[in-house]
Structures are given as structure tokens and as C-alpha cells.
Amino acid sequence: MLKNKIVFITGASSGMGKACAEAFAALGARLIITARRLDRLTELAENLRTHHAIDVLPLALDIQDNIMINQVVDSLPASWKTIDILVNNAGLAHDTKPLQEGSPTDWDTVIDTNFKGLLYVTRAILPSMIARGAGHIINIGSTAGRAYYAGGNVYCATKHAVKAITHCLRIDLAGTPIRVSEVDPGITRSEFNEVRWQDKARADAFYEGFTPLAPEDIARSVVFCAIQPAHVNIAEIMLFPTDQNAPSMVTRKGEMPEAGVLR
Ligand SMILES: NC(=O)c1ccc[n+]([C@@H]2O[C@H](COP(=O)([O-])OP(=O)(O)OC[C@H]3O[C@@H](n4cnc5c(N)ncnc54)[C@H](OP(=O)(O)O)[C@@H]3O)[C@@H](O)[C@H]2O)c1
Known part of the structure; x- marks a missing residue:
């Protein structure tokens, strides 16, 4: 179903974006993998070509x-x-300080x-999808886009x-076959x-x-969003780790459930 489909992924040099590249590669898609760290993308492209015999364009x-963005597209x-x-995955947070700090x-x-x-990325790519009458935008949101937690201020915003753009874009695309989905992860290693804390020991x-x-x-x-038949648009998926009970609550072994985990 995804064989030879062209998938454009932002933030493919690490974490979820890299894992998306691997998952789409396993299904025979052709990949445009993007991020700022080209050395990592080049290495990933080599691995994907070797293991899955697919075309990969690292940019x-x-x-x-x-x-x-416009030059690249x-x-x-x-x-x-x-x-x-298009998988709009690239993203980051900086710190968990209260706004006043x-x-x-x-x-x-x-x-x-x-x-x-x-x-910007969506604006650059979407018109050609509309012109061809085919396409799927998959945004990586977060449980932080559904809730509020201590120190989350700007990242949550x-x-x-x-989330607002995902919903509005589906409305903007009424009458076209273009699908818009959002995947909202909880805590992911x-x-x-x-990047958030600039402190590996604290992150670990x-x-x-x-x-x-x-x-x-x-x-x-x-991938689940992407492999549905054309008449099915998975609007949203939210995932928690089983040990995460709410956006701001995780239960660590031997401890009482703790709110405000990101502080
Ligand atoms: N980890 C979590 O707990 C969690 C939970 C919910 C949602 N999310 C979201 O999931 C997405 C992926 O995060 P992750 O957990 O996989 O983190 P990650 O391992 O730090 O990966 C982030 C990716 O974004 C890229 N990126 C950052 N700034 C960029 C820029 N200006 N231009 C292009 N690429 C940029 C990075 O590549 P370069 O540095 O090479 O550019 C990297 O490939 C983000 O949108 C994040 O907000 C994360």
C-alpha cells in the first residue's frame, strides 16, 4: 500500500522522525528525510538503502x-x-521554567x-498535493497539546x-481528498x-x-494513519506509556503517583 509512495519527514535525524523513516522504509516507501544535522541523515539514508532497498533523499x-524550506521544496x-x-514531526522544548523566569x-x-x-513546511508542500488530488499530512502533536502542566507554558502553547491547525486544516481542505491526522504522544524516550534541559544526566x-x-x-x-483506505481519515491518536496516568502524572516504581513530572 505504501510501496513507492513518497514520504517527506521533518526531524528525521533522531527519535520519532528517525523511527518513522525506518517504519515507512520497511513498507517500501521512498523517503525524503530532513533535519538540520545532515551527517546523521546521510548515515540513516545509507542504512535504509542497504536494509530495505529503497530510494532515500537526505536533505x-x-x-x-x-x-x-521553499528553496528545498x-x-x-x-x-x-x-x-x-508529509510527516510534520520536527519539534523541541527548551526548559521547564515558569514563564516569569x-x-x-x-x-x-x-x-x-x-x-x-x-x-511553513505545510504551506510549501500542500499546494502540489491539492493540484494532484492526493496527499496526507500527519502532524506530531503531544499530550501537551491537550493539557497544561507545570513549566509547560510555551511548549504547551x-x-x-x-492541534488547532490540524483541526482547521481539515476544514480548509473540505472537498479535497487530502487527509489530515495528528498523533499525540505521551512521554517518549x-x-x-x-535538548529541553541541555543536561544528559537530568534527562536520563x-x-x-x-x-x-x-x-x-x-x-x-x-503508519497506522497512513495505511488506511482513502475514505478513512484517522483524525487523532493519543498514546500514553502505561505508567503515565495523565499528561502531568507518571507512576514510578516504588513511588506514589507524582503530578508535575516535568519540573
Ligand atoms: N519525546 C517526548 O516525550 C515527546 C512527547 C510528545 C511529543 N513529542 C514531539 O515529538 C516530536 C519529535 O520529538 P522527539 O521526541 O523525537 O525528539 P528528538 O529526538 O529531540 O528529535 C527532534 C527532531 O527534531 C529536529 N529538529 C529540531 N529543530 C529543528 C529545526 N529547526 N529544523 C528541522 N528539524 C529540527 C531534530 O533534528 P536536528 O536537530 O538535526 O535539526 C530532531 O530530528 C517533536 O515535535 C516533539 O515535540 C515528544
């Missing part, structure tokens, strides 16, 4: 940069232009990536924004918390005492 892309080789599936520079990065970057300690989701768990949900 350096900073989704905060709308000019770069406009200069895709002819055989890569007909993107079937937060850094406006960090806020800009989070807003420019999670919210504006997703808009960007993921609420992603990736580089996310290392965060995952102690419970079993977080793995990036592959999210990739399975993304």
Missing part, C-alpha cells in the same frame, strides 16, 4: 527558515516532487520550530497551536529531554523507574 533543512528533483505523505530567545526557537515551522534520570514509550511506538501509529 538539510531548518524548518525555522521559510526561505530555505522547489528544487526537489522531478522524481521526488510528488510528495504523498523563561528566556524569550528560547521561546522564539520553540514557537518558530513547533508552530511556525510546521505551518505550541502544541495546542498544532528520545533526545527530547536532553527523568526516565528512571517507569517505562516510557519508544519512538517506534509512535512510528507505528503514524
Whole structure:
């Protein structure tokens, strides 16, 4: 079903984006994998070509940069232009400080990536999907887009924004066959918390005492959205680790359930 479909993934150099690339590759899709760290993408592309005998196009892309996005999309080789599936995955958080202690520079990065970057990439790719009458946008949101937790302020706001865009985009695309889905993960072990806190020891300690989701768990949900028949649009999937009881509550072994886990 996905054989030779072209899948464009943002943030494929790590975590869920990389796992999505592996999952789509296993089903024979052709992949455009993007992120800022081209060295990692090049290595991933080599592995995917070797193990799955598929075409992979690794491209350096900073989704905060709308000019770069348009250059990258406009200069895709002819055989890569007909993107079937866009996975808007790239995203990050910076810190978990209360707003009154937060850094406006960090806020800009989070807003420019999670919210504006997703808009820019979608704006660049969607018109060709509409023109061809085929396409599927799959946004990676978060349980942070459905709730509020201590220190979540700007990150939660960007993921609420992603949810609003997912809903509104489906309305904008009324009368077209283009599908729009959102996958909202709970706590997932990736580089996310290392980026968030710039402190590997703190990030590692965060995952102690419970079993977080793995990036592959999210990739399975993304693929589930993508393999439905054309008349089925999976609107949203939300996943928690079994040990996570609510967006701001995780139960660690031997401890009482703890709220405000991200602090
Ligand atoms: N981990 C969690 O607990 C969790 C839970 C819910 C939702 N999420 C969401 O899941 C998505 C993936 O996160 P992850 O957990 O897989 O984290 P990750 O391992 O840190 O991966 C994040 C990816 O985003 C890319 N990225 C960051 N800024 C970018 C930019 N300006 N331009 C292009 N790519 C950029 C990174 O690549 P480069 O640095 O190479 O550019 C990396 O490939 C994010 O949207 C995140 O908000 C994460």
C-alpha cells in the first residue's frame, strides 16, 4: 500500500522522525528525510538503502527558515516532487521554567520550530498535493497539546497551536481528498529531554523507574494513519506509556503517583 509512495519527514535525524523513516522504509516507501544535522541523515539514508532497498533523499533543512524550506521544496528533483505523505514531526522544548523566569530567545526557537515551522513546511508542500488530488499530512502533536502542566507554558502553547491547525486544516481542505491526522504522544524516550534541559544526566534520570514509550511506538501509529483506505481519515491518536496516568502524572516504581513530572 505504501510501496513507492513518497514520504517527506521533518526531524528525521533522531527519535520519532528517525523511527518513522525506518517504519515507512520497511513498507517500501521512498523517503525524503530532513533535519538540520545532515551527517546523521546521510548515515540513516545509507542504512535504509542497504536494509530495505529503497530510494532515500537526505536533505538539510531548518524548518525555522521559510526561505530555505521553499528553496528545498522547489528544487526537489522531478522524481521526488510528488510528495504523498508529509510527516510534520520536527519539534523541541527548551526548559521547564515558569514563564516569569523563561528566556524569550528560547521561546522564539520553540514557537518558530513547533508552530511556525510546521505551518511553513505545510504551506510549501500542500499546494502540489491539492493540484494532484492526493496527499496526507500527519502532524506530531503531544499530550501537551491537550493539557497544561507545570513549566509547560510555551511548549504547551505550541502544541495546542498544532492541534488547532490540524483541526482547521481539515476544514480548509473540505472537498479535497487530502487527509489530515495528528498523533499525540505521551512521554517518549528520545533526545527530547536532553535538548529541553541541555543536561544528559537530568534527562536520563527523568526516565528512571517507569517505562516510557519508544519512538517506534509512535512510528507505528503514524503508519497506522497512513495505511488506511482513502475514505478513512484517522483524525487523532493519543498514546500514553502505561505508567503515565495523565499528561502531568507518571507512576514510578516504588513511588506514589507524582503530578508535575516535568519540573
Ligand atoms: N519525546 C517526548 O516525550 C515527546 C512527547 C510528545 C511529543 N513529542 C514531539 O515529538 C516530536 C519529535 O520529538 P522527539 O521526541 O523525537 O525528539 P528528538 O529526538 O529531540 O528529535 C527532534 C527532531 O527534531 C529536529 N529538529 C529540531 N529543530 C529543528 C529545526 N529547526 N529544523 C528541522 N528539524 C529540527 C531534530 O533534528 P536536528 O536537530 O538535526 O535539526 C530532531 O530530528 C517533536 O515535535 C516533539 O515535540 C515528544
